[in-house]
Amino acid sequence: MSTLEVRGFTEEQEALVVKSWNAMKKNSGELALKFFLKIFEIAPSAQKMFSFLKDSQVPLEKNPKLKTHALSVFVMTCESAVQLRKAGKVTVRESTLKKLGASHLKNGVVDEHFEVTKFALLETIKEAVPEIWSPAMKDAWGEAYDQLVGAIKSEMKPSS
């Protein structure tokens, strides 16, 4: 039996991610929306990257398309973190990853956007599970997020 080596993602980090995700799962919808509202609180201009927000008259927190989008991003991010160690890599489907790479490239996403999103994600989780939150848990989620971003960035290449 081979041991899967994932760069910098330990058994302890996996346990911390699993524990907090289990505590958050049942509130995914609510937390996902908070996550995105936090992104837009920090960087309002990021809204222009989302076509479904452009012509909408509905307040952000009531926008059904934003809710759906936020939920899929939040669940994908958390599931990829939970499976990171066992799978030995980021487990977003290959086709999904290619689409993510292309859409992020098209929308002009740069490092700063990924960073703001990371900050918003960590804040959202911290507020969701304050009683088990710790610097080690923050590091674990940060590392998992960075690896997901790394996988997306690797697909952010202009088609030649």
Add this chain to the structure above:
Amino acid sequence: MSTLEVRGFTEEQEALVVKSWNAMKKNSGELALKFFLKIFEIAPSAQKMFSFLKDSQVPLEKNPKLKTHALSVFVMTCESAVQLRKAGKVTVRESTLKKLGASHLKNGVVDEHFEVTKFALLETIKEAVPEIWSPAMKDAWGEAYDQLVGAIKSEMKPSS
């Protein structure tokens, strides 16, 4: 006697800004550093815009040049907010404003950077004066900050 009209900056907003600045002044150095550490917590890659951070081996929170820089930015921002209504405009010296415009342009500062800085500023003030913090105070500082940014942006034009 003419009444100076400042776009969207009321007497009440001025009072809220003055009150909080008076409470923060004596801790300017410490708060200014917290403000910048928060910017870098949210967007670590923004560090590369500061030449004095590039080759530094000193941890951020001990970097004397960062402390000096942060203090001057924080004080300028707060003083400009405090004087906004009386002066009827952003009161950064003309020559300073031109320099600020040129340096922000040169460093590739875009909307998202100004937004992250705004968020970090408001968080810093909120944590500095929690007992008097309110949504109205947040709006007042936000408006003053936006007007300062507007003045800087008006000078961010490539020299023709």
